[in-house]
Amino acid sequence: MSNHWQELLPVDRYSVSSAGLLHDYDRKVLTLLYQPLIGPVCISLYMTLWSELEENRLWSESSLHYNLMNTMSMNLREIYDARTKLEGIGLLTVYKKKADENKQFIYEVNPPLSPEQFFTDGMLNIYLYKKVGKAQFMRLKKFFCDDRVPVGEYELVTKSFAEIFASDHLDSLYVTDESLKDLSVDQSKRLMNRKEGEELQGFEHTFDFDLLFAGIKTSLVPRRAFNLKVRDTIAKLSFLYGIDPIQMQKLVLSSLDIDNEIDLEELRKSARDWYQMEYHADMPSLIERVQPLKYISHSEEPKTKEQLYIRHLETVSPRSRLIQLSGGAEPSKSDLQILEDIMLKQNLTPGVTNVLVEYVMIKTDMKLTKAYVEKIASHWARKRVVTVAEAMELAKSEHRQYQEWADNKKTGNTRSKKAIRTESVPEWLNEVEDNESSPAAAAKVTENESLEERKRQFEEKLRKLKTGGEAAHGTD
Incomplete structure (x- = not known):
């Protein structure tokens, strides 16, 4: 994982290009459908880049990232983080070239998916459903839907081009070399057009198709059945639901039709049913895989052992860290559910989740x-803890309190014998334990107890003097 300062500097220049004409209706799609998934900062960056394009033009003037930072009142890390999310969800294509000591970028703004594409995507619509809930999802679906025109009740009477127009074959279509040049399009130019939003890409390399094919005989499913559309759907379902190639073999076989072709709708349904049975959840959620760039503690390369350790927790996903702590063993479904709950319900960042786990x-x-x-x-x-360093410091300062919480959950009042750990224990936690058991820490506790006792005795004497004085005054 590269740092933003290695990829981008304020003095680097950029130009905005559009993959096609953007329509005003796209704003509704971006705001209502994309914003819940990637957040308002990403949408703000998209709208800012879009606004740099003149009306009905496909190119903008060159500008510095420093100007973009001032326009959005954001630092470069936040802009880079938002940019990568736009890239990942298919709304931005980035081109880069080296120019002297600096870099130049082209930010090609892609149109969003149409409402029909979005709600039938099989991935983004599922993440949206999980994010906003059923009621809001159905409201959005209704907002982007309308009744079908009952054309079936009518007779088609539209006339064709050939019925209305005729062509003068004698001279009207006579083409000269000069006119051929006029009819062609300069290769350095492009005509205005409306490009459709592209579906999410880049999933096929994440799935092991060789292992999938190894367990499926060609007599059952011919290789021609795995066309590009089928392979893309399989890879997306694997990413979406966490289905491994072995389990996918069963789902593929269960989705075959009578012609030994793979029914994609049946495959999606089988994958969804498997996920619900396996994880007892309706839909998966779209979450950050690793710590967001804006919450990474050190912008420079780590030098100390502690900085290296923090960087590791910032660049590894909670699931991977759990596997590391378990000696390579795959985490259980209940453990993964705990990770998902604390990241989604408590809104903890991946790095903070790593420290907690x-x-x-x-x-x-x-x-x-x-x-x-x-x-x-x-x-x-x-406490609004968002960075790894903050989480470590809070764990140190509240270590005694957290230990009491753990002890209270044990049966009875007796403290069980401390288990011997063989895994690598972080030094930051060792420091807490060493400090608590050191002679200096013990002396400090004794000193505090002594002060409390002297304070109690002084308050007791003061109370007796006050009581005695009031009694004497009453006698007078």
Whole structure:
């Protein structure tokens, strides 16, 4: 994962291009359908780039990223983070070339999917459903729908071109070399057009088709059945629902029609049913895979051991970190559900989730206890912890409190014997434990207890003096 300052500088220039004419109706699609998935900052960047195009033009003037930062009142990291999300969801195509010491970029703004494409995408519509809920999803679907015109009740009487127009074959279509040149389009130019939004790409390389084919005999499913559309759908479903090639073999076989062709609608339904049975959830969610760039602590290359450790937690997904802590073992469904809950319901960033998972597993003998995790997660959410460094500092300062929460969940009042850990324990947590058990820490606790006792004795004497004085005054 590269840092924004390695990819982009304020002095780098950019120009905005449009893949085709953008319509005003696209604003509604972007605002209502895309914004819930990628957030208002990304939509703001898209609209800002769009606004740099003159009306009915496909190119803008060159400008500095520094000007873009001032226009949006955002730093370069936030702009780069928003730009990558626009790229990933298919709304922006980026071209780069080296020019002297700086770089030049072309930001090609792509039109969004049409409402029909979006609601039948099989991926974005599912993420939107999970994000906004059923009621709002149905409201949006109704907003972008209208009743069909009942043309079936009418007779088609439209006349064709040939019925209305005739061609004068004698001289009207006589073409000279000069006119041929006039009819052709200069290769350095392009005509205005309306480009349709493209579906999400880049999923096929994430799926192991060789393993899929190894378990399916050609006598059952001929290789010609796996055309580009089918392969793309399989790869998307695998990414969407987390289906491995072995399980996908069963789903493919269950979706065959009588002609041994793969019914894509049946395949989508089978994948959705499998996900609901496997994870007891209606729809998967679209979440950040790793820590967002704007929440990465160090902009420069890490130098110390602690900085390297923090960078690791910032550049690894919570699922991958859980696998690392488990010695390479695949996490259980319940553990993955806990990760999804704290990231979506408590809105914890992936890096903070990594710190939380590691802390809890180390302190509870490598167990992810749902109630304990959620209690700490809600505390961190209220504290608005968003970076790995902040999470580590809070874990240090509240370590004693968190330990009490863990102890209270044990049966009885007796403290179980501390388990011997063989995994690599982070130094930042060792420091907390060492400090608590050191002679200096013990002396500090004793000193605090002594001060509290002296304070209590002084308050007791003051109370007796006050009581005695009031009694004497009453006698007088």
